[in-house]
Amino acid sequence: MSNPGDFKVLARDGLARRGELHTAHGVVPTPIFMPVGTVGSVKSLCPDDLHQADAKIILGNTYHLYLRPGDEMLARRGGLHEFMRWNKPILTDSGGFQVFSLSSLRTITEEGVEFRSHIDGSKHFFSPEKVMSIQNNIGSDIMMVLDECVPFGADREYTERSLQLTTRWARRCREAHPRGKNGQLLFGIVQGGFYEDLRAMSARELMEIDFDGFAIGGLSVGESKEEMLTLMRSTAPLLPQDKPRYLMGVGTPMDILNGIRTGIDMFDCVLPTRNARNGTLYTSQGKVNIKRAEFRENDEPLDPKCTCYTCRTFSKAYLRHLYMAKELLSYRLNTIHNVHYFLELARGARQAIEEGRFEAYRAAVEAVYPGETPV
RNA sequence: GCGAACGUAGCUCAGUAGGUAGAGCACACGGUUGUGGCCCGUGUGGUCGUGGGUUCAAGUCCCAUCGUUCGCC
Numbered sequence: 001m002s003n004p005g006d007f008k009v010l011a012r013d014g015l016a017r018r019g020e021l022h023t024a025h026g027v028v029p030t031p032i033f034m035p036v037g038t039v040g041s042v043k044s045l046c047p048d049d050l051h052q053a054d055a056k057i058i059l060g061n062t063y064h065l066y067l068r069p070g071d072e073m074l075a076r077r078g079g080l081h082e083f084m085r086w087n088k089p090i091l092t093d094s095g096g097f098q099v100f101s102l103s104s105l106r107t108i109t110e111e112g113v114e115f116r117s118h119i120d121g122s123k124h125f126f127s128p129e130k131v132m133s134i135q136n137n138i139g140s141d142i143m144m145v146l147d148e149c150v151p152f153g154a155d156r157e158y159t160e161r162s163l164q165l166t167t168r169w170a171r172r173c174r175e176a177h178p179r180g181k182n183g184q185l186l187f188g189i190v191q192g193g194f195y196e197d198l199r200a201m202s203a204r205e206l207m208e209i210d211f212d213g214f215a216i217g218g219l220s221v222g223e224s225k226e227e228m229l230t231l232m233r234s235t236a237p238l239l240p241q242d243k244p245r246y247l248m249g250v251g252t253p254m255d256i257l258n259g260i261r262t263g264i265d266m267f268d269c270v271l272p273t274r275n276a277r278n279g280t281l282y283t284s285q286g287k288v289n290i291k292r293a294e295f296r297e298n299d300e301p302l303d304p305k306c307t308c309y310t311c312r313t314f315s316k317a318y319l320r321h322l323y324m325a326k327e328l329l330s331y332r333l334n335t336i337h338n339v340h341y342f343l344e345l346a347r348g349a350r351q352a353i354e355e356g357r358f359e360a361y362r363a364a365v366e367a368v369y370p371g372e373t374p375v
Numbered sequence: 376g377c378g379a380a381c382g383u384a385g386c387u388c389a390g391u392a393g394g395u396a397g398a399g400c401a402c403a404c405g406g407u408u409g410u411g412g413c414c415c416g417u418g419u420g421g422u423c424g425u426g427g428g429u430u431c432a433a434g435u436c437c438c439a440u441c442g443u444u445c446g447c448c
Contacts, residue, residue: 097409102410147409215409220408228408249409269410270409274407274408277413280407293404
């Protein structure tokens with residue numbers, strides 16, 4: 001018998017962990033990649049497509065869903081799962097990142113953050129409590145605390161003040177949403193910019209609060225690969241061994257494997273879906289830019305080793321044609337493939353950890369994506 | 376037949392007062408990391424319809440010629 005929030009580490013290989021996170025909508029095997037479905041859909045895909053790609057959990061976004069269609073509207077329909085007909089776990093980002101990256105005229109106070117909608121300019125206010133209430137209405141399985149994502153290059157003083165505010169907000173989120181309520185889990189978010197000691201301080205303070213998991217936020221915001229790697233190496237081991245660790249917004253195939261190697265369990269990124277729409281596809285042979293003229297009459301599948309619907313059915317010439325013609329089917333077929341690749345990458349990592357050969361698995365992928373990992 | 380306008384990059388067009396050509400699209404190649412199906416960067420590409428003339432210098436002024444379009448007979 002298991003309860004939402006239970007997390008079991010089943011196997012280890014170095015710092016890499018193979019685990020299981022229990023939620024109200026099922027078990028999430030880790031390490032896992034979570035496709036991003038910001039406004040209630042993984043762009044261009046149906047739930048059936050996600051099931052076929054073996055997606056275990058997807059993301060939604062509090063900021064976007066609150067603005068449109070509205071969280072109360074969702075609550076009246078039984079929440080986002082019911083509305084979008086996705087019966088597996090959903091994680092919702094708190095919207096903290098969007099408030100800081102999308103909206104204009106934001107004002108941060110102790111109480112929360114006032115911002116303007118990127119859609120119609122209307123004024124809104126997010127407090128930690130409000131963000132919990134919205135995510136309760138959405139009904140996500142894993143909720144994120146409201147945090148301030150510090151921009152790259154922020155000085156130490158600003159970063160430290162911001163981190164402390166994020167901690168106070170995190171505590172208010174936990175108080176507004178006690179552990180176990182509605183079977184919804186709540187994750188804290190480690191901030192601290194690119195100062196290792198501040199990251200450690202943030203982690204220490206958050207661990208005093210009883211969260212179901214811990215995320216590392218504020219990465220992949222313009223820093224070098226080396227800085228990102230250094231930071232995850234130093235931060236991940238500080239987090240509890242018996243709780244899931246989530247690296248937010250990352251990343252490329254190698255970023256993910258490098259994260260797993262430092263002990264991270266969960267990843268999300270727009271890269272596979274956004275790049276699919278822009279013609280960059282991830283394959284067992286490396287990155288393929290499907291718009292290249294060399295594929296004009298190439299009748300081979302995109303990736304002969306891939307078992308996704310796109311690769312089983314269509315030629316590179318056809319995929320290039322669809323892309324060049326801006327056909328809607330291009331978005332869909334490319335997204336089906338890229339999502340499949342990222343999920344397969346994580347599945348392969350899980351198996352490799354179980355079999356104690358994660359390093360070899362990682363090296364094999366690195367051979368195909370060279371230059372992605374700084375020494 | 377007469378009159379007028381226009382012929383500049385593959386396409387649609389800018390080119391001011393004459394000083395040896397630009398844009399958008401297209402094409403080519405990159406980029407995209409808690410997603411406004413967005414977008415950004417770089418690049419290839421033109422004997423300025425043709426032939427003369429004036430001038431130190433002509434896409435720009437003059438003449439002729441070919442072509443396109445419109446109007447009038």
